[in-house]
Amino acid sequence: MGQLFDHKEIFAFGSGKGGVGKSFLATNVALVLGRKGRKVLLVDADLGGANLHTCLGIPAPEANLSDFIHHNRPIQDTIIRTPFENVWLISGGQDILGIANPKHTQKMRLLKALQEVDVEVVLLDLGAGTGHNTLDFFLVADKGVMVVMPEPTSVENAYRFIKSALYRRLIVLASDPAVRDLVEKASDRRNDAGIRTPAELVEQVVKMDPTTGQMLRDSLKQFRPRIVLNQVRSLADIRIGFAMQAACQKYFGLEVDFVGYLENDDQVWRSIRTRQPLAAMGGGKLFRSFETIAFNLLSNQQLKPE
Amino acid sequence: MKPLHQQNYYEILGIPREATPEQIRKAFEMSKQTFESNSLATYSLFSDEENREILTLTQKAYNTLFNLNLRQAYDQQLQSEEQTSTTKRKTKTPASPDKPSIQSVSSQEDDLPPMGKNALQPYIAGTKPFDGSALKAARLLAGISLDELASQTKIRKTYLSYLEAESFSSLPASVYVRGFVKLVAAALSLPIEQTAQDYMNRYASATQPGQAPHGI
Known part of the structure; x- marks a missing residue:
């Protein structure tokens, strides 16, 4: 894939709770970045529950992360091309046993290998919850993104995730x-x-x-999680992002960046059902939201109230 | 990162030092919404009591920063505190530029009603609740200046003057105020529990939520 870029960023997408749209967001942010000419590698690090390939609308690839972790295949051999410009994928392991719990050294080997892959941005799609694997990946990433829905269980679990x-x-x-x-x-x-x-x-x-x-x-000063709100239905829902920011500042003493939100839209489930990533089509409100999120992540910015 | 009670008003509202009045107002509105009890973003982190404490602090921060004069004084005070804490915490002199911030309050020191030795009698007898003027009367009777009381109690002089003037909105959260009152009562040989109780009753009724902010 050519020469190395001098700066590579790793974004990790996590959430305290499953089903809030991590993979959906990671996929679409990847596509947006790809369309802007950035080389992106999506890594399905949802060890045990991998299905990023489905979000991309492709069948489960032969090569996957467990080949690297358990069978010592070079990382290059596990990377596959996707139908989308500038976007590559390392699919999650399909084998059930073992992979869900890689040893610390295996995780470190993976991170080191990812550093050497010739792309500009690596997006790690993590499993839901607060398992050590998930947290460790979240912590080593340059930027950790939490996907939250404006509802009690999701917000609660987001805090639990930050705390853990x-x-x-x-x-x-x-x-x-x-x-x-x-x-x-x-x-x-x-x-x-x-x-x-x-x-x-x-x-x-x-x-x-x-x-x-x-x-x-x-x-702690360097630990700066990002929040994305998914499925917002009102202005009041959007405010929850800012409110969580203030609450985290008061409770954890942490700066949290509210980098964007996605409106609730039937287009989303249609895209998931048909396994056609939304951002592939370009244009539209949601596409602009993905752009905003991608931009804010890359440039260390966040939304401003009103 | 700092625990809440160590944060300055700007940090409490989450705004930069150069924030415009508009930004201050918005931050305050947002904070009010955020820390209303039972709000989605806070119910799992803070108890109702903690929410109230934060709201009180926020209200104080807003009252001070939204008022140009108070803000100026506060900024000066902050600046001098930062200077002293960067050079050395203990070299703070009584002539520190703290002064302007209490000018509005200390000007009252001159027009005190004349007081006899029995001035405290009604308080001690329980016919009058211990209030700010009782604290002041007790201090004057003891012949102690605010500076002396400050060094005795280790309470900042500005706070002492706010206690006496009952500028509740300029005081920190109630738990601290109670602590202050007890220390002052002890230093002035007043009945500690009774003083604290009376004073906090006044504080509570003046700072009840829903009531118009005091001291603007």
Whole structure:
């Protein structure tokens, strides 16, 4: 695929809850980027529940991620061309056993290999939920995107996801067993250490061990999840994105970027039913929403209220 | 990132320091909607009480920043705090540019009604609730300046003057106010629980949700 680009970005798409439109969003953002002339690699990292190929309207490819992870095939051999300009795919493993739980070294090998693939943007479509695999991929990505629907269960799980990712990040960083212990304790909201929020946790750690505390604080500053709202039906729904932003800032002490929303539209289920990605057609309201999201992700921007 | 109670008014509203009044108003409106109890974005993170605390803080932030004079004073105070905390936390002198921010309040210090030794009697006897003027009377009777009380209680002088003037909207959330009142009561040898209780009753009735913001 030619020479390496100097800068490659990895976006990971996660969600606390399944069925909120992760794969749908990842696919369409990939297509939009492809149409703009960016080389994009979609990776189906929903280990165990892979179906990104279906979103793209192609049959399950022969080569897939498990060939790389379990059979040591070179990453190049697992990449397939899609019918869409500038978009490539690594399909998820179809074998049920084993792949759902790759070892840490296998994950690292995958990330390293992805760095070497000659594309500009890698989009990782993660499984739903807060499993370690999902969180680890979400955390190593340059940008983690959370897909949320404006409804209680989805919002709740989105917070749970952010919280799990955040504590996972802190636990991985904390080498001091005492600090690690405190982080684990704090992850339970009813802990007896009286720590209610991550912001308070970091304050506590600073008191115990200023160097580690500072490190955690810096690490949290760099952790900046993005939110995309899917299936919005009203202006009030859109405001939930901004409200979640404010809530995260107050509760987690985290900056969260609200990068875009997708309106509820019959076109969406039609596109899913017919396995024809929406963005392939170009034009229309939803296409512009995908463009906005892609643009905001690439340029580190976000929506502005009103 | 900072815990909520350490955030300044700009951080509380989530706006830049150079925010326009329009931005401030919008941020405030949004924040009100967000932290109404039972809002979709907050119900799973914050209890009703926490939501209320945030709303109170937000209201205070708005009251200060939306008023040009108060904002100027606040900015100066913030700036001087940042300077002192970057140089050294403890070298803060009494002549710090804190002053302008309490001018409106401290000007009242001059026109105090004359007070005899029995000025506190009705409060202690329970016929009058301990309010801001009781705190002030007790302090003057003890012959202590705001600066001295500030260094004794470790409460910022501005807050002390707000306590005395009952500028509730300029004070932090009620839990802190209660703490302040107790410290002040202890320093001035007032009955601690009674003082705190009386004062907080006044605070609560003045800052009840729905009531017009105090002090604009």
